[in-house]
Amino acid sequence: MNLRALARxxxxxxxxxxxxxxxxxxxxxxxxxxxxxxxxxxxHLDLSPAFPPDLARQVGNxxxxxxxVHLALVSQASDEVSALYSREIDILYDVWDEAYRVTVKDVxxxxxxxxxLTFQNYRSLRSYLSELRQTDLGPLSALGTGSWIVQxxxxxxxxxxxxxxxxxEFIANPASxxxxxxxxxxxxxxxxxxxxxxxDSGAEVHRFRSAPFTVREVTVR
Amino acid sequence: MRFLSHAALLVALVVGAAAxxxxxxATAETAPEPVPTPSELTPPLVRPxxxxxxxxxxxxxxxxxxxxxxxxxxxxxVLDEEKVLLSRLxxxxxxxxxxxxxxxxxxxxxxxxxxxxxxxxxxxxxxxDLAFGSTGPQPxxxxxxxxxxxxxxxxxxxxxxxxxxxxxxxxxxxxxxxAFRASFYDPELPVLKEIPPLVLxxxxxxxxxxxxxCNTSDCAELDGHFGGAPRLRYSRVxxxxxxxxxxxxxxxxxxxxGEWLRAESMTGxxxxxxxxYLRDGxxxxxxxxxxxxxxxxxxxxxxxxGSRVTGQLVFSSRALxxxxxxxxxxxxxxxxxxxxxxxxxxxxxxxxxQGDAPFxxxxxxxxxxxxxxxxxxxxxxxxxxxxxxxYDALLAMAGAEYGIPLWSSGSFFxxxxxxxxxxxxxxxxxxxxxRTHASKIPVSGDVAxxxxxxxxxxxASVGYFLDDFx
Numbered sequence: 300m301n302l303r304a305l306a307r308x309x310x311x312x313x314x315x316x317x318x319x320x321x322x323x324x325x326x327x328x329x330x331x332x333x334x335x336x337x338x339x340x341x342x343h344l345d346l347s348p349a350f351p352p353d354l355a356r357q358v359g360n361x362x363x364x365x366x367x368v369h370l371a372l373v374s375q376a377s378d379e380v381s382a383l384y385s386r387e388i389d390i391l392y393d394v395w396d397e398a399y400r401v402t403v404k405d406v407x408x409x410x411x412x413x414x415x416l417t418f419q420n421y422r423s424l425r426s427y428l429s430e431l432r433q434t435d436l437g438p439l440s441a442l443g444t445g446s447w448i449v450q451x452x453x454x455x456x457x458x459x460x461x462x463x464x465x466x467x468e469f470i471a472n473p474a475s476x477x478x479x480x481x482x483x484x485x486x487x488x489x490x491x492x493x494x495x496x497x498x499d500s501g502a503e504v505h506r507f508r509s510a511p512f513t514v515r516e517v518t519v520r
Numbered sequence: 521m522r523f524l525s526h527a528a529l530l531v532a533l534v535v536g537a538a539a540x541x542x543x544x545x546a547t548a549e550t551a552p553e554p555v556p557t558p559s560e561l562t563p564p565l566v567r568p569x570x571x572x573x574x575x576x577x578x579x580x581x582x583x584x585x586x587x588x589x590x591x592x593x594x595x596x597x598v599l600d601e602e603k604v605l606l607s608r609l610x611x612x613x614x615x616x617x618x619x620x621x622x623x624x625x626x627x628x629x630x631x632x633x634x635x636x637x638x639x640x641x642x643x644x645x646x647x648x649d650l651a652f653g654s655t656g657p658q659p660x661x662x663x664x665x666x667x668x669x670x671x672x673x674x675x676x677x678x679x680x681x682x683x684x685x686x687x688x689x690x691x692x693x694x695x696x697x698x699a700f701r702a703s704f705y706d707p708e709l710p711v712l713k714e715i716p717p718l719v720l721x722x723x724x725x726x727x728x729x730x731x732x733x734c735n736t737s738d739c740a741e742l743d744g745h746f747g748g749a750p751r752l753r754y755s756r757v758x759x760x761x762x763x764x765x766x767x768x769x770x771x772x773x774x775x776x777x778g779e780w781l782r783a784e785s786m787t788g789x790x791x792x793x794x795x796x797y798l799r800d801g802x803x804x805x806x807x808x809x810x811x812x813x814x815x816x817x818x819x820x821x822x823x824x825x826g827s828r829v830t831g832q833l834v835f836s837s838r839a840l841x842x843x844x845x846x847x848x849x850x851x852x853x854x855x856x857x858x859x860x861x862x863x864x865x866x867x868x869x870x871x872x873x874q875g876d877a878p879f880x881x882x883x884x885x886x887x888x889x890x891x892x893x894x895x896x897x898x899x900x901x902x903x904x905x906x907x908x909x910x911y912d913a914l915l916a917m918a919g920a921e922y923g924i925p926l927w928s929s930g931s932f933f934x935x936x937x938x939x940x941x942x943x944x945x946x947x948x949x950x951x952x953x954x955r956t957h958a959s960k961i962p963v964s965g966d967v968a969x970x971x972x973x974x975x976x977x978x979x980a981s982v983g984y985f986l987d988d989f990x
Binding site (some may be wrong): 359360361362363413458462505 | 569601604605606610619622623624625626630631633
C-alpha cells in the first residue's frame with residue numbers, strides 16, 4: 300500500500316471521526332427555579348419549549364393524547380440519581396362535549412397521585428400543561444456539598460414498548476424477493492436492504508438538562 | 521450518565537397509578553395563564569362513540585383499497601382507540617408514508633364520529649444499490665440500482681440494478697462486462713378468500729462477465745498487463761419465480777430458478793491455471809430454491825435488539841433438466857443487543873456446496889469480509905472484476921459490529937451511526953484442503969459511517985477503501 304493510499308484512508312477516517320464529534324446532540328435547558336420547603340427540594344419548570352407548535356391541533360384530535368414528563372436529580376460528579384419524578388397526562392378532547400378530559404398521574408419521591416380535570420378551552424389546558432410546579436426532588440440534605448443537575452425528558456404521545464412489540468411484525472418482511480445475497484459493496488454503497496424506515500409515528504421526545512447548581516443556590520422558604 | 525431508562529420510569533408510573541384525588545397540586549402562584557380551579561375538576565367522561573365513516577385523505581398515489589384493507593377498524597365499529605393507533609402504526613410501517621395522522625370529527629348525530637386518516641406520502645423510489653470501484657483488470661466500473669416500493673400505488677415492489685464495467689483493460693475489442701437484475705415482489709398476492717395472501721417474487725438476471733484464470737491468484741507473471749491473461753468468458757440469462765407464505769416476523773418462499781449459460785475459455789500470453797467451474801459451450805441450470813427468513817429486528821437501519829435468521833437452499837439436478845448436479849446451503853444469523861444507546865450486532869454465516877456447482881453458486885470469500893489482503897475484491901452484482909477467481913465450497917464467517925448512534929433528527933440525513941466491525945472468515949475449495957488464502961489474514965475490520973436518507977441508506981466505509989489498496 301503506497302503513501303497516497305494511506306493518506307486517502309486517513310482522510311476518510313478523520314472525516315468519519317469529525318462527523319461523529321459534530322453529531323453529538325447537546326440537550327437544551329428549561330426555565331427552572333429551585334426552592335426548599337419543609338426541608339425538601341422543589342423545582343418549578345416551564346415546559347413550554349418542549350411542546351410542538353401544533354400541540355393545539357394534536358390534543359384536539361378527538362383521540363387520547365399522552366404527555367409524559369420525567370425528571371431526575373443527578374449528581375454531576377458521579378452521575379448517580381438522587382431523586383426521580385414522573386408525570387403522565389392523558390388528554391382526550393370530546394368532540395361532542397367540546398371539552399378536554401385530562402387524567403394526570405404523578406409519581407415523586409414520596410407518593411403516587413392521580414387526578415382528573417376538565418378544561419373547557421385550549422388556553423387553560425395549555426397553561427396547565429406548561430407549568431410543572433412544586434415538583435418534589437427529595438430532601439434538601441441529600442444535596443450535600445456537591446454539584447447537581449436536573450435532567451428532564453418530555454415525551455409527546457410516546458409509543459409504549461409493549462405496543463412497539465405488537466407492531467414490530469409490520470416492520471419485518473421487507474419488500475424484497477427471496478434473494479438476500481449478491482448485493483454490491485462500495486465506498487458509498489447502499490446497504491443490502493431496502494429502505495423501510497418507519498414513518499414518523501407522531502411520538503416526540505425532548506431532553507433537557509439544567510445548569511449545574513449547589514445547595515447554596517436553592518432558595519429556602 | 522445515560523438518562524434514566526423509560527422502562528424504569530414507566531414501572532414507577534404503573535406503581536403510582538393508584539388514585540388519590542385529594543392530592544391535587546396547589547394552584548400556581550405565578551402562573552402566566554389561568555389554571556383550573558377545583559370547580560373545574562370533574563371526573564373524565566368517555567363515551568363509546570360509533571364510527572360512522574372512515575375518511576382517508578392524502579393518499580394520492582396509493583389506492584384507497586390498499587389502505588382500507590390494512591386498517592384494523594371499520595365503519596360501524598365502536599371507536600377503539602388502541603385499534604386506531606395500531607392501524608396508524610401499521611400504515612406507517614408500510615414504508616409508503618412519512619406521516620400518518622388520525623383524528624375524529626362529529627358524525628351526523630350525537631354519539632357518532634367520523635374517523636379520519638390523513639396520510640403524507642413519502643418518496644418510495646429509493647436507491648437500493650450503488651457501487652463503483654477500480655481494479656487492475658478493470659480500471660473503472662460502476663453500478664446503480666433503484667427500487668420502487670409502492671409500484672403504481674398497489675403496494676408491490678419493483679427494482680432494477682445495473683453494473684457496467686466496459687471492455688477489460690488492454691482489450692478494447694472485447695465485449696463489455698455488465699450485469700443487470702430486475703425484480704418484482706408482491707407481499708400480498710390474493711389467491712382465495714379462505715387462505716391468507718401469498719408472497720410472489722420474480723427475478724430476471726442478465727450478465728456477461730469474465731473470470732481471469734492465471735496460474736496465480738494475482739496474475740503476478742503478467743506484471744500488471746492483464747490484457748494477456750487467460751480467461752473464462754461467460755454469460756448468464758435467466759430468472760427465478762418464488763411463491764411463499766408470510767407470518768408475523770417470518771416468511772417461507774419456495775421457487776424455481778432457470779438460467780441459460782454460455783462459457784468460452786480464452787487463452788492468453790501465459791499458461792492458464794485452474795478455471796472456475798462452468799461447462800464449456802451452452803448449458804442450462806435448472807434448480808429448486810427455498811428460503812426461510814425470520815426477522816425480528818426492531819429497526820432495519822440500526823437494530824438494537826432482535827435477530828434475523830436466513831436459510832437458503834438451492835437444489836439443482838439432471839432430474840430437473842439441469843446440466844449441473846449440486847446443492848447449496850447457506851445459513852446467516854444476525855443478532856442485536858442493546859448496550860445503553862449503542863448496539864452490538866453479532867453476525868455469523870455458514871455455507872456449503874455439494875456437487876458440481878457452477879462457480880457463481882459457490883462462495884466468493886471477499887463477499888463476506890470487510891476487506892482482503894490480496895487481489896480478491898468483493899463482487900458487484902455477482903460480477904468479479906478482480907484477477908482472483910477462486911471460489912469455495914465451504915464457508916464460515918463470524919463477526920461483531922458495534923454501532924454508536926450519532927444523530928437521529930436530521931432533515932435529509934435523517935439518522936446516522938458509526939459502525940466499528942471485525943470479522944473472521946474461513947473458506948475452503950473443498951473439505952480437507954485447508955483454508956483458501958483469498959486474504960492473507962483471516963480477519964478484517966471496518967470503520968463506517970452509515971446514514972439513512974429519504975433516497976436510501978448509505979455506507980461510507982474505510983474497509984472498502986482498504987480493500988482497494990491492500
